[in-house]
Amino acid sequence: MSIGLDCQNDLSDSIQKLNPKSKLFVLREAPQTLFPKLFKAWNVTHLVFERDTDAYARGRDLVVTELAKKAGVEVITRYGRTLWDSDEVVAKHGGKPTMSITQLQAAGNAVGDIPKPIPAPAHLPDPGDMPLDFEQDKPTTAGFDDLNAPHRSGGDNGDNTYRAGIAGMSGDFAVETLEELGFPAAAATTPHRGGETIALGKLDAIMADAEYTATFRKPQTSPAAFEPQSTTLLSPALHFGALSPRLFYWRARTVVDAYRGKGGPSKPPESLTGQLLFRDMYFAAQAAVGAPFTQTLGNAHCRFIPWHLPSKITATATTADEEAGAVDAAASNTSPYDVDSAQAERWFRRWAGGTTGFPFVDALMRQLRREGWIHHLGRHLVACFLTRGGCYVHWERGADVFAELLLDHEPACNAGNWQWLSCAAFYSQYYRVYSPVAFGKKWDPRGDLIRRYVPELAALDARYIYEPWKAPGKALEEAGVRVVGDGLGEGEEKGEGGTYPEPMFDFAERRGACLAAMKAAYSVGLHGDDERARDGTWRELFEQAGQTEMQGNFDDAGDDDGEHADDAEHEVRRGKHGRGMSDTIREGPMDRHVKRLKI
DNA sequence: AAATGAGTTGCTGAG
């Protein structure tokens, strides 16, 4: 099962219902190389597509539009990924990124009313002839760090997509199958399914509950609820285009406007429509900032904070890069990083693998890895923990992991939220720190989420389930678990043999160290576009501020496990951290790759 | 123009 394939199959079925001769015709080749051949072979007169504001997509769309022009093909574009057209929002906001919900609302209102969704077509014309008298070009894959490769089976990574020919294994332009992509069907562990039919059904069910819809307040929804979840779980549908955000918005507005319950409906930003506004805020912010939005360097709106494990900067943005578009973007390295501290690297690996020794953090990270979705507030906790509230690891590391694992991954929302939680941008109250113990307890005193996703602790008394290292020997014995190990071993600390790792640090101590470091970073006040952030002279400023917790300052005294930063560095590439990577099937690798550019 | 209040989502402990 795979949400992406669900969506394509469902769309194809819907098209076929309108015209049995038609369906979704899938061609296995990058548009940059395919379209010029197709324009000619199929006598194409019009090319219609939806614009997209992600850095990769902008480059691709530019190339495709240029190719169409050259071939005399008329290009028609539409935009419906957000409530308002993000570029229009930016224009109304003076070309600047929308950095708060008030700014987004003001700029959006200046653009005008949120467009009403248009109905699906009632009929479709027959498809024309589709001759394939041309060669297939495989995309360049040199140096391409394919996130899905470890999940494939069979030789050559098991990817048959481009060997099957342009029209697929049966030559009928069918939607690709998991088999064709090289995935054993059992590899996908997510219970979440996709497709427009399911999404619209869910939307109907949610809207039918007027009380839930009209009084929805995000901060009041539980991050620990899993059956059912406390929020709509429609974000993957928005991501895959199976649900229009404008349809969602106007359906919700209708319910809200009609609501006469006591206390009245909830309002943005906490309400359901408010959640869609936040999405627009991040999209518009990215539309204004461009490619540097997903990184610190070159981003004037993102604070420079000398976190551990900074991204290596390997590429320089050039016109040639832009013109090369998708193929080369995908071929570039994906976010390698410097291991400035072996300890931070171990913390990062344990965080990513769900073996930090803090059960609520581990439960969430394992839920994310297995199912591809966790509640927004759960994302808050684990993001705060990795960055300003524990590990002091760069938010770009966390964003990379989320990009890989999330079914609802949007580059703009992901980068924006990581900046928010790390207090690098959008949010600045860094002294509000989530506790890996208290936060979960507040929502889930019995520890049901932990029992579900950290089964080795399932039988532990609720009094100790958030802090098993404090449990008396008797309680642990009764629960059949030993608290032992560093969470990076090859088996015993993952739960086999009834063990659970020790906490990887004293949280109160780390909280204090991080707070002091954040205070220093705020007083220094550099941003990503500052020359000193790039040339290394930032270090003097932080030393003057009396700060020691920072990038490049080794905190590994007393380390005796033989792992040194220099050794670790060579192994560290995205997709290799943590363990148990064979989980959720990831969709569409193109938009998962984040290039950290030298600006 | 300086001051004030608000900001989707912190934690702890007292009353």
Next chain:
DNA sequence: TCTCAGCAACTCATT
């Protein structure tokens, strides 16, 4: 069970 001050103190919008 709930509310609130204290913790230490950021940025933005409004007045």
